[in-house]
Amino acid sequence: MAAIYSLYIINKSGGLIFYKDCGTKGRMDTNDSLRVASLWHSMHAISQQLSPVNGCSGIDLLQADTFDLHCFQSLPGTKFFVVCEPETPHMESLLRYIYELYTDYVLKNPFYEIEMPIRCELFDINLSQAVQSDRVALLGR
Amino acid sequence: MQFFGGSEISPSPPVPTASGNNAHMMYVFNRNGVCLLYKEWNRPLHTLNPQQDHKLMFGLLFSLKSLTAKMDPINADKGNLGVPQLPGQGCSFHSFRTNTYKLSFMETPSGIKIILVTHPKTGDLRESLKYIYGLYVEYVVKNPIYTPGSPIKSEMFNTALDQYVRSIS
Numbered sequence: 001m002a003a004i005y006s007l008y009i010i011n012k013s014g015g016l017i018f019y020k021d022c023g024t025k026g027r028m029d030t031n032d033s034l035r036v037a038s039l040w041h042s043m044h045a046i047s048q049q050l051s052p053v054n055g056c057s058g059i060d061l062l063q064a065d066t067f068d069l070h071c072f073q074s075l076p077g078t079k080f081f082v083v084c085e086p087e088t089p090h091m092e093s094l095l096r097y098i099y100e101l102y103t104d105y106v107l108k109n110p111f112y113e114i115e116m117p118i119r120c121e122l123f124d125i126n127l128s129q130a131v132q133s134d135r136v137a138l139l140g141r
Numbered sequence: 142m143q144f145f146g147g148s149e150i151s152p153s154p155p156v157p158t159a160s161g162n163n164a165h166m167m168y169v170f171n172r173n174g175v176c177l178l179y180k181e182w183n184r185p186l187h188t189l190n191p192q193q194d195h196k197l198m199f200g201l202l203f204s205l206k207s208l209t210a211k212m213d214p215i216n217a218d219k220g221n222l223g224v225p226q227l228p229g230q231g232c233s234f235h236s237f238r239t240n241t242y243k244l245s246f247m248e249t250p251s252g253i254k255i256i257l258v259t260h261p262k263t264g265d266l267r268e269s270l271k272y273i274y275g276l277y278v279e280y281v282v283k284n285p286i287y288t289p290g291s292p293i294k295s296e297m298f299n300t301a302l303d304q305y306v307r308s309i310s
């Protein structure tokens with residue numbers, strides 16, 4: 001219960017720049033994760049078109065039978081979304097924390113090229129720590 | 142606001158001011174993508190003309206279902222992205238929420254898709270959608286004059302639906 005299955009980060013143009021899998025069965029290969037990310041980017045945009053009211057900023061939460069998908073879009077347009085078990089609490093705050101980690105360890109890294117795949121060790125380490133402490137806090141394991 | 146743009150979809154009955162009314166609009170599609178019913182209670186913004194709007198909605202749902210089937214973390218064997226799935230095959234989503242609306246979705250084994258777009262703070266509408274499907278069976282399917290696959294023009298169905306949707310909090 002209450003586990004995070006995977007995390008994706010998409011750049012402004014819809015390309016996948018980071019994918020972390022924390023224990024799904026049948027882990028996706030690179031091509032599939034790229035396709036899924038682009039598909040999500042498009043769906044996010046189309047959902048804005050179908051809004052009955054002005055000012056829609058895209059899908060925040062998608063609820064399926066076996067998982068929930070929480071999405072956070074930053075001001076420049078980078079999307080962070082996490083696939084987790086249904087009804088997992090505090091995913092929004094986790095996503096905002098991951099965004100903070102992204103600004104600290106990725107954007108402030110002088111060797112990181114914007115919009116390119118993320119290859120920053122410190123980001124990976126801190127991310128694993130955050131996910132792990134989140135899991136411990138929620139589950140005690 | 143009503144649509145009369147040469148489409149065959151029955152116009153919804155005149156809507157009084159939307160007080161105590163949570164729902165924005167509703168779509169019913171069959172398995173071939175034909176829009177059997179489109180009802181609008183409160184929709185200030187129309188981005189596209191009706192035909193394009195229906196196609197976009199159907200396309201969005203088709204792609205989202207494909208996406209959720211692929212992203213399913215439980216099933217090890219998933220089809221390829223974009224391969225049409227049978228109704229009920231693969232993990233399917235039941236709702237998504239944005240900051241301005243919440244869309245609840247239900248697909249029956251016969252491929253009838255019921256979509257209800259409501260206020261974002263609405264709760265889980267799965268039971269309501271099942272009830273609406275029950276109404277559809279009673280008033281539409283059991284109507285001997287109705288041809289399956291054609292737009293729904295049943296007054297009794299429209300009235301019952303209106304009444305029910307207004308009562309959903």
